[in-house]
């Protein structure tokens with residue numbers, strides 16, 4: 595990779611965002627959604643983005659994961675300057691180093707929990723000989739060893755979200771991005787998901803950045819960024 599496409603960030607930084615703006619063009623109109631974001635993610639952190647609906651959390655999360663690029667500003671992940679890379683290059687980095695978790699689990703309905711996690715290793719191109727041990731380890735981490743043969747419809751919402759977490763970490767990403775991962779869960783199941791997140795950070799060398807509306811789970815975060823109308827409120 596040439597020097598132009600690599601980025602420098604401070605030592606110990608996994609991801610850095612500098613002056614990021616995102617404007618969408620709708621019809622003839624320009625709509626500014628992110629208006630100058632600066633943030634940092636360090637290894638083994640749990641970071642939360644909170645803010646009202648429409649404040650720009652999902653737009654930012656998409657940029658952190660290289661699904662979208664800023665109109666202006668810089669995003670450097672793991673030494674890769676996302677703002678200078680094309681779709682294909684960002685996709686390749688994403689496949690290898692980033693995991694995603696969504697509000698609505700995103701599992702394959704006809705596959706068992708085990709097969710869902712295995713699919714993620716298959717897609718990442720992990721050697722077949724490693725699948726069994728890794729799937730088993732990931733399901734154990736999320737406390738679902740006994741549910742390995744169940745299909746999503748045979749699992750509770752919280753269990754399905756934990757399968758989705760096992761699936762997202764199977765290929766050993768450095769960063770996990772989660773958009774409202776507890777929004778569909780009751781408070782007990784939400785707390786279980788947060789406990790799993792803390793466990794994964796402690797044992798899998800991963801940083802998690804998630805959006806949330808739920809004030810009760812903010813206290814487990816290492817850092818909270820509050821977003822108001824496309825900017826971070828000073829904390």
Ligand SMILES: Nc1ncnc2c1ncn2[C@@H]1O[C@H](COP(=O)(O)OP(=O)(O)OP(=O)(O)O)[C@@H](O)[C@H]1O
Nearest residue numbers: 618620625627645646647648649650651652653654
């Ligand atoms: N592709 C797009 N084109 C035009 N406008 C967009 C696009 N994506 C997002 N927006 C607008 O940007 C604003 C922020 O949306 P975003 O989904 O980032 O907010 P959010 O904070 O994640 O909200 P929620 O909590 O409801 O998910 C909204 O007004 C939305 O309509």
